[in-house]
Amino acid sequence: MGKEGFGPHGNEFKYEDPEFRVTDEVRRAFDDTGFIIVRGLMDSDEIGKIKKSLEEYGLVEKYSYGVPDHEGREPRVLLWSYCGNDVLGLVPRCEKVASTCEKLLGGDELYHYHTKIMMKDAKKGGSFEWHQDYGYWYKNGNLKPDLMSLFLAVDPCVKENGGLQVLVGSHKAGRVDHNFDGGQQGADKERVEHLKKVYDHFYVNLQPGDGLLFHCNLLHSSGPNDSEQRRWAFNCSYNKRNNNPVKKHHHPLYNKLDKVSNNAIRECENFCEPEGKEFIDPATDETVKAGSKPGES
Template identity: 85%
Template sequence: MEKTGFGPFKNEFKYEDPEFRVTDEVRKAFDECGFIIVRGLMDDVETGKIKKSLEEYGLVEKYAYGVPDAVGREPKVLLWCYTGNDVLGLVPRLEKVASTAEQLLGGDELYHYHTKVMMKDAQKGGSFEWHQDYGYWYKNGNLRPDMISLFLAVDPCIQENGGLQVLVGSHSGGRVDHNFDGGQQGADKERVEHLKKIYPHCFVNLQPGDGIIFHCLLLHSSGPNDSAMRRWAFNCSYNKRSNNPVKKHHHPFYHKLDKVGNNVLRECDNYCEPEGKEFVDPSTDATVKAGSKPAEQ
């Protein structure tokens, strides 16, 4: 990783194997902005394997469901709890993902909380309303915001097709109350408008293989997809072992995360191993109101 961050907030870094590491510069950028962007975190081979797993093995058709936005348009979500040894399960176990997230949160042990794929169909995909991930996870019994996520672009994720928007540094504003906004948890709108006057509003444009690693208190959203381009993104989330939830819910309690070397994904030919992942049935998730349901339900 380059020693000096670039981009308007100096929080963008280029992945360079085997020199990728969380330096003081990287940690400072994360602490100040609430996120870092890692350009080229996955190479073309790795990104291609993720895309192949999602496109060719029927998981989207079997398990994905809609989560309507405030105006009723639907982005879709494919969500599971445990990793496995297939291509999709290896991504959150890679050292360059898991150890980076761990170091950015202070070095304490993390476990895999869940992975999801977020999908916006061309010309009709819906928005994700302004929210903090902790707006959902607070309601799941996680007492502290010791949680972090990787958002990885599978397709181009740009402003034109409903890419990410963030309020830079807004994680420092603390937890915002969340309530249903359509089928999603949306942050209190009045509070968000006040925060927009304090924190810069930034569009994050990502190309396939680029990743953004962000704190669970960072306010973010994404607009509708009115373009002719599909927008798929892979998102894996982690919780600290010391922040084990205090109530049972649709995501798991602490379990050991078995990390793997950065070359393992490139060498993996196991494209589909759905057993054991525990794909989430949206009827068990009290934090969403699902729209369209999976084909097998």
């Protein structure tokens, strides 16, 4: 990782293997803004394998579902609990992701909370409302906001096709109440409008392989996709072992994360192993109200 941060908030870094590590500057940038951007976290070969796994083996068609926004437009999600040994399962297990997140959250052991693919079809993909992940993970029995996620661009994720928006530093504002807005849980709208006056509203532009690592209390959203280009992103989330949820729910309780080397994805030829992942049935997911299933209009 480059030693000095760049970009408008000084929290962007370039992935440089084997020099990729969390320095004091990287940790300060994360603590100050609630996120860091790692340019080129995954190379073109790794992204190519992720795309092949998603596009050629029927997972999206079989397991994804819509989550309507407040206008009824549907982004789609594909969500599972346990990593596995295929290409998709190695992403959250590789050192450059798992160990980086561990260090950003203070060095305590993390486990894989879940992974999801977030998809917005060209011309019709819906929005994700302003929210904090902890806004609804709180309701799952996680007593502390000791969770974080990687948002990895599979396609270009830019303003035009419904890319990410964040309120820089908003993780410092604490948890905001969340309620359903359409099929999604969104942060209290009045409070978000006030927070927009305090924290910089920033549009994040990511190219395939760029990753945004962010704290679970960071307020973020994304707009609809009215462009000609789809927008797919890989999102894996972690929880601290010592923050093991106090109640059983649709995401996993503590289970040991077996890390793999940074070469594991490049070397893996197991593109799809759905057994054991435990894809989420939206009927059991209390954090969304699912819309259409694959094949439905």
